[in-house]
Amino acid sequence: MKFTAENFDTEVLQAQGTVLVDFYADWCGPCKMMAPLVERMAEKYAGKIKIGKLNVEEAMEISDRYQVRNIPTFIFFQNGRAVETHIGGMSAADLEEKIKAYI
Numbered sequence: 001m002k003f004t005a006e007n008f009d010t011e012v013l014q015a016q017g018t019v020l021v022d023f024y025a026d027w028c029g030p031c032k033m034m035a036p037l038v039e040r041m042a043e044k045y046a047g048k049i050k051i052g053k054l055n056v057e058e059a060m061e062i063s064d065r066y067q068v069r070n071i072p073t074f075i076f077f078q079n080g081r082a083v084e085t086h087i088g089g090m091s092a093a094d095l096e097e098k099i100k101a102y103i
Helices: 008-013 029-044 060-065 092-100
Strands: 018-024 050-055 073-078 081-087
Touching (some): 029 092
């Protein structure tokens, strides 16, 4: 799922349950490396956790609101509240472990 400035409040802040937001930019090498992994996790855990990406250059006000200074940054939201932040890339096992903690 692609999060934008227009749908962020509805899709993330008003969502029931857990949402994982991948803050990224198209030019970011580590972001590109994480993209296939994030997509696989989104497919694997569909219906259990909402996973999507937010382009920091297209939604700077949201990035600023959550103090995203480095990318990729992953923020878990539960019932509209940011509850965990991870900065930088991670292994498939580490990402999956974090996701499983919320489902």
